[in-house]
Amino acid sequence: MTNxxxxxxxxxxxxxxxxxxxxHDTDAASRSRRLQQMVIDFNRALLLWPVITDANxxxxxxxxxxxxxxxxGSLPFSGRTDETGAFFPTxxxxxxxxxxxxxxxLVSRIDMIQEFQRSDMMLGGFDFxxxxxxxxxxxxxxxxxxxxxxxxxxxxxxxxxxxxxxxDAMPVPADDLGRLHVLQQLYDLEIEKQTxxx
Amino acid sequence: MKRLFLNLTLTNPRLEKEIRETIIAQSNRxxxxxxxxxxxxxxKSWLLAPIAVPQSQLRVLYSGYQVAIGQTANYPLSLxxxxxxxxxxxxxxxxxxxxxxxxxxxxxxxxxxxIFDVLEQTPEVAxxxxxxxxxxxxxxxDELQRQFPRHELVRLRAPWYERQLAxxxxxxxxxxxxxxxxxxxxxxxxxxxxALEELRAKTEKKARRAAKGSSLHQLTVGLLVVxxxxxxxxxxxxxxxxxxxxxxxxxxxxYGYRHPRGRTLGRWLVYEKRGGLxxxxxxxxxxxxxxxxxxxxxxxxxxxxTRKSETEPEQITPVPDQHPETVSDEEMTGxxxxxxxxxxxxxxxxxxxxxxxxxxxxxxFSIPKQVDGxxxxxxxxxxxYLPLYIAPTEAMAPFGTRQVTGQQALALVAQLDVVxxxxxxxxxxxxLPNDILQKRWGEEA
Numbered sequence: 001m002t003n004x005x006x007x008x009x010x011x012x013x014x015x016x017x018x019x020x021x022x023x024h025d026t027d028a029a030s031r032s033r034r035l036q037q038m039v040i041d042f043n044r045a046l047l048l049w050p051v052i053t054d055a056n057x058x059x060x061x062x063x064x065x066x067x068x069x070x071x072x073g074s075l076p077f078s079g080r081t082d083e084t085g086a087f088f089p090t091x092x093x094x095x096x097x098x099x100x101x102x103x104x105x106l107v108s109r110i111d112m113i114q115e116f117q118r119s120d121m122m123l124g125g126f127d128f129x130x131x132x133x134x135x136x137x138x139x140x141x142x143x144x145x146x147x148x149x150x151x152x153x154x155x156x157x158x159x160x161x162x163x164x165x166x167x168d169a170m171p172v173p174a175d176d177l178g179r180l181h182v183l184q185q186l187y188d189l190e191i192e193k194q195t196x197x198x
Numbered sequence: 199m200k201r202l203f204l205n206l207t208l209t210n211p212r213l214e215k216e217i218r219e220t221i222i223a224q225s226n227r228x229x230x231x232x233x234x235x236x237x238x239x240x241x242k243s244w245l246l247a248p249i250a251v252p253q254s255q256l257r258v259l260y261s262g263y264q265v266a267i268g269q270t271a272n273y274p275l276s277l278x279x280x281x282x283x284x285x286x287x288x289x290x291x292x293x294x295x296x297x298x299x300x301x302x303x304x305x306x307x308x309x310x311x312x313i314f315d316v317l318e319q320t321p322e323v324a325x326x327x328x329x330x331x332x333x334x335x336x337x338x339x340d341e342l343q344r345q346f347p348r349h350e351l352v353r354l355r356a357p358w359y360e361r362q363l364a365x366x367x368x369x370x371x372x373x374x375x376x377x378x379x380x381x382x383x384x385x386x387x388x389x390x391x392x393a394l395e396e397l398r399a400k401t402e403k404k405a406r407r408a409a410k411g412s413s414l415h416q417l418t419v420g421l422l423v424v425x426x427x428x429x430x431x432x433x434x435x436x437x438x439x440x441x442x443x444x445x446x447x448x449x450x451x452x453y454g455y456r457h458p459r460g461r462t463l464g465r466w467l468v469y470e471k472r473g474g475l476x477x478x479x480x481x482x483x484x485x486x487x488x489x490x491x492x493x494x495x496x497x498x499x500x501x502x503x504t505r506k507s508e509t510e511p512e513q514i515t516p517v518p519d520q521h522p523e524t525v526s527d528e529e530m531t532g533x534x535x536x537x538x539x540x541x542x543x544x545x546x547x548x549x550x551x552x553x554x555x556x557x558x559x560x561x562x563f564s565i566p567k568q569v570d571g572x573x574x575x576x577x578x579x580x581x582x583y584l585p586l587y588i589a590p591t592e593a594m595a596p597f598g599t600r601q602v603t604g605q606q607a608l609a610l611v612a613q614l615d616v617v618x619x620x621x622x623x624x625x626x627x628x629x630l631p632n633d634i635l636q637k638r639w640g641e642e643a
Contacts, residue, residue: 029569103267111579122626144576145574
């Protein structure tokens with residue numbers, strides 16, 4: 001079980017630019033050459049994975065107030081399935097695109113791709129969502145030819161010493177959570193107002 | 199994948215004033231000329247339309263906004279309304295008016311031009327019905343077409359969701375006091391908290407009453423006592439009717455008995471039913487999710503299982519039935535998927551694993567080549583593997599392949615100094631380290 005931060009501000013402008021360039025390469029040779037040139041950008045990248053929250057996988061709040069989610073190995077991810085049954089997980093490269101498209105995005109470094117590769121699922125590749133609706137698909141067998149080792153400063157897992165969920169976490173349906181947060185804010189504001197008036 | 203904001207509060211005071219005046223003008227016969235002022239307003243205003251979004255696609259953002267996710271463009275507006283035997287397009291001028299109509303679908307903001315999409319698609323529509331249930335205003339099809347000439351509508355005729363998504367809706371989480379929508383939103387949440395407060399007061403009152411005990415229970419206990427007294431007075435003459443009364447009182451006393459937690463037996467049965475319903479809805483939701491095929495889990499295989507089957511006492515490897523050199527692609531894929539399927543279902547994999555590795559020893563795998571003709575190396579993190587494909591497609595090996603059997607692959611692994619092989623088919627892969635290969639495909643096996 002690993003805890004990841006959710007919806008961290010992320011911006012991979014260099015990788016985004018290079019992936020955008022990949023669209024124009026149609027022959028395999030130039031595609032693989034261009035991908036090889038992107039290895040360093042991949043290693044430095046922080047990726048946003050749209051996750052589907054359910055009863056067992058809910059967004060928690062760390063003690064520092066950051067939203068986090070626990071990956072227990074069966075965390076559902078969003079993506080598409082092609083006609084052969086192969087799955088293509090969605091990957092956002094910047095939080096701007098991510099937040100505009102999906103409410104909850106797990107932030108991880110590039111080793112999440114290897115987590116996918118290690119699984120038994122039929123993994124076709126990865127759909128990288130760039131800005132203005134451009135989607136660049138990189139097949140899994142193309143990524144497998146790259147030696148991807150994330151750099152140290154890109155760790156987005158929640159440190160061990162930080163308790164994962166606030167202690168009074170109650171089993172609240174995910175849909176109600178947002179509303180409750182708003183209510184709590186209102187309550188706090190009301191208290192503040194009363195103290196100011198007094 | 200888009201996010202479509204739902205149930206945003208809409209107010210339209212000017213339009214509503216105009217609607218009321220138009221209604222008055224229509225009912226007032228002395229007024230000769232019909233009021234025309236509403237039409238330019240109608241063209242400019244936002245209106246509310248109910249939209250049918252599957253439950254599983256609804257989300258609530260941390261800001262409290264409700265959104266629909268996924269292919270929002272495909273969710274149909276629920277515009278048609280049967281009224282007095284005729285079909286109308288229904289739209290609402292404000293959130294208050296929509297709530298008064300007692301419909302429970304979520305709403306989106308639309309422009310009046312959606313009416314014309316519907317008018318074109320469904321010829322039986324009689325016209326527009328604004329604010330069903332409150333200030334109802336009907337505009338006939340003919341009147342609509344006269345008031346809104348086709349050429350003037352062209353600039354408004356993009357699909358409704360594009361219009362909505364392109365307009366002034368918050369792309370980011372809202373800033374307090376930043377825009378009008380936020381302020382109305384605040385009012386709305388205030389209302390919710392007030393309602394919650396009321397609800398809490400009500401439940402407290404109920405709880406207090408429950409502590410005193412159910413009135414039905416008290417009544418029946420009283421009846422029981424009276425019945426007993428009468429029975430004792432009259433003796434055996436009244437045995438039968440009093441017995442029946444006694445039984446009834448006893449039964450209703452049990453039924454009306456209120457548990458300290460505030461539930462009568464009868465209530466409890468209803469709760470159970472509701473629980474069942476909730477469960478059913480949940481299942482339905484799950485089914486929808488499965489059929490929509492947008493989700494998947496990412497189960498990590500239990501590596502210990504692979505290891506475990508390795509440490510088990512080595513059995514005598516069964517010789518495949520047919521001549522080993524003639525293992526076909528289909529057979530090999532079959533063994534491959536059978537092993538992976540067993541592993542995924544966490545069943546006993548040792549038999550599948552044995553079969554798979556035995557057959558693989560003689561199967562002719564394809565190793566893709568690189569641009570320069572050398573054999574391709576695949577990486578898992580920083581570990582290098584030799585890829586062994588079962589029937590690769592053209593795209594997977596664009597620069598040709600080299601065919602090797604499992605046994606030959608073993609020699610290549612040593613020569614290339616890689617940590618193992620990745621056997622690949624069907625977009626799936628099995629990684630095998632050197633020591634396992636040596637044991638299974640080596641000379642002594």
